[in-house]
Amino acid sequence: MKQDIELPAFFEDYRAALGETIKECVHVNTERASTGTFDSKFGGHPYFPKGEMYPVDEKGKPMRLLAQINFEQVPHIRNYPKAGILQFYLSRFDKHYGCSFGRSIEQKNYRVIFFDNIETDESKLLSDFSFANADEELFPIKSEGKLTFTKDTQIITANDFRFAPLFGAEDIEEHDDELEQYFEMYDPFSHLIGGYPNFVQYDPREYHHPELTELLLQVESDNTLDIMWGDCGVANFFISLKDVKNKNFSKVLYNWDCS
Template sequence: MLEIPPSLETYRTAFEKTIVPYISLTVTEKKPSIYSSKFGGDPYLPLNIDHPLDASGNPLHLLAQLNFSELPPLTPFPQQGMLQFYISMTDEVYGIDFEEPTNQANFRVLYHPEIIEDDSKRVTDFSYIQTIHETHEDYSSPLYKEYCLLAHVEEEAISNGDYRFQSLIPEMNDDEEEDMMDVLGNDGHKIGGYAFFTQEDPRTYLPEGSYDVLLFQMDSIDGICWGDMGVGNFFISASDLQALNFTNVLYNWDCY
């Protein structure tokens, strides 16, 4: 049963209709395998795939990689393959284009349909990334170390940060919304579910359903920090996700 404060009992039925499953991600200090789901570090990169570059020709930084064969199944996400998120570490905005947030010039989402666990068939020398670190001493990233990930399925209801909230939940007063945020924040690291924002949902002014799936979210916890304690999200349409087409992904991050 959805846990909500007594002040929101009037809205219980409306909230329960919005409940969806998602994969909650928890970081650990365990050293991850290069074939595993993880945040940061060197990527799994087959020899026939070039390392993604930013608009200036610099290697992009691995933000996260998700090995779906290790993760609990969740519709409509794939059940195998590696999904990777790369961002620029040589600009101050982590690779985002605020005017055109689907422009992957300085970020990239890559999907490897098959993971071949054979070191002879992947890139093993990433010294060129270290060279970029030395060249750009002030490089910026939300994270500066590698984390192994644990995953399990949870459920959550919508909160007022989501652009669909007003159409799904009857109008609340300010006190009720504050009570709601205490228990329905949609924060944390996750795959699927509802997104958390410190500012406004970037999908508010887009056609409804354009980027209706939260592909991945990384929050400012566990030593990770987006600007001033913000959050990063990646969104995709259900049709593109089903087709495993990751060329049209909306990247957003905001902070307080």
């Protein structure tokens, strides 16, 4: 995104403030395909060293891989890892896909795991994941997908809880038409690393975790891979700037919403 961004008329008076929000992001592109052990993916089987404790939910049942991001395959953006494998797991037996809807960062029915040093000897990695399969399970992804990445920049989305304060005492809701134009221009739903999130309803961080300013991953509903969050919703994972810089993924907020 160029610095000379296009804005609806009302927002012109706030060009400088909005320009300050521009930040790097990575768009995640999906393709329905089989994946290798070290590939970035949605669904499928994870990279997982033997001897490590496989993630289980609060009932002790093995969780299933939602997403795996190999940062060596991702264009680097500021503050995010340059290497290592980041994984997102969800409970297979929770009707809300392991989500507490914006309140808790206790990873009871979801888990975020980071492997900083990658074991390349596949004989030392798990290859049989039948223990994590089940005939009856609840999971938002039905098909395995390989991921590729495109680096970009992004301006703050209108759904982000930090958007309205940029306008001070001005009630932006009174400018419906131009706000709708802004939504159409800068609030597209997409799979995303970094940048700014989107929501079907509202940003849960405003009331519960405003310190979690960084978008770690966004996964939208996607017909390509049969991904569905409720009624065509979107899922987000958030982390603090300090923790993402330090590669500490123990305090990550997971939320999804739909209409």
